[in-house]
Amino acid sequence: MxxxxxxxxxxxxxxxxxxxxxxxxxxxxxxxxxxxxxxxxxxxxxxxxxxxxxxxxxxxxxxxxxxxxxxxxxxxxxxxxAPDPAFMAAETFGLNAAGNETGRIGLGVTHPAALHAHGDYARVSERDAILSLAELASNLIACGFCPVLFTNGAFEDEAFLAKALNATAFEALEGRVEVAPAPTSPRMLAQSIAGFDGVIAHRLHANILSYALGGVPVGLAWDAKMHGFFGLIGETGLLQQGASPDASRAVKSLQDGLKRRTDMRQRARELSQAARSGVLESLNSVC
Structure with missing residues (x-):
């Protein structure tokens, strides 16, 4: 409501x-x-x-x-x-959408209660969500990537991130997983995501920002809007089904996406222009 x-x-x-x-x-x-x-x-x-x-x-x-x-x-x-205005992130925040290959991959942390309350899947326990997150991080490390845990700044997500870091599942990963500072503004979130080669995340706008800033988004499907975004960008294969995805499959999708990064960037520029046109048309309607 x-x-x-x-x-x-x-x-x-x-x-x-x-x-x-x-x-x-x-x-x-x-x-x-x-x-x-x-x-x-x-x-x-x-x-x-x-x-x-x-x-x-x-x-x-x-x-x-x-x-x-x-x-x-x-x-x-x-x-x-018209495409979501977040497609204009590179222009809006003055960030370089070309990006450099850093090997850093953002792992989005979302409290499982949010997925249950607003999504299409059954409840996932905090324990299972932490195990799933740790498995994703382990698979990224095994493939030569540096996982970086981040949130969109929501209080409940940050609290869940703190709980995950203190869990047994992350003890074996100590020193090999980075944690991004909690963003206090959209610009700060965009700046963090701009430093990743890609993201694996539930949150729609984390995926849009990664794509708009030249990264490869791997979405964890939990409601219909994720399907809409990946359909729009023509990358439905990057969308992983279920609140707790198969970690190895998600990382393989990321690797495949990185090979097509140049083509994705061209499509991202087109969507940014379309988003800008949409915003201007809406503004003109009230001026």
């Missing part, structure tokens, strides 16, 4: 002040509670809503289905699709 409530309040405030607004770069899930759908309907019905742009075709289809299934009022604004 958090996201629909915020959007509904945005619509209320914009309507009261007669300020035009645009919805841009959002993902739309398949299943919504009735109350959340009604809140979103109020926003769609607002005369101040000038533009709706979602980040993938699945989100557009889900939004259309949401309106139809719940009998909601349909906005007169067409739903556009």
């Amino acid at each position: 958090n996201f629909p409530v915020k959007l509904a309040e945005l619509g209320t405030q914009a309507g009261a002040r007669q300020i035009p607004m645009a919805i841009h770069g959002v993902g739309v899930a398949k299943n919504w509670r009735r109350r959340a759908a009604v809140l979103f309907s109020d926003l769609l019905d607002s005369s101040q809503l000038m533009s709706i742009c979602v980040r993938d075709t699945a989100s557009r289809d889900n939004l259309e289905r949401l309106v139809k299934d719940h009998g909601l009022r349909r906005s007169t604004v067409d739903i556009r699709v």
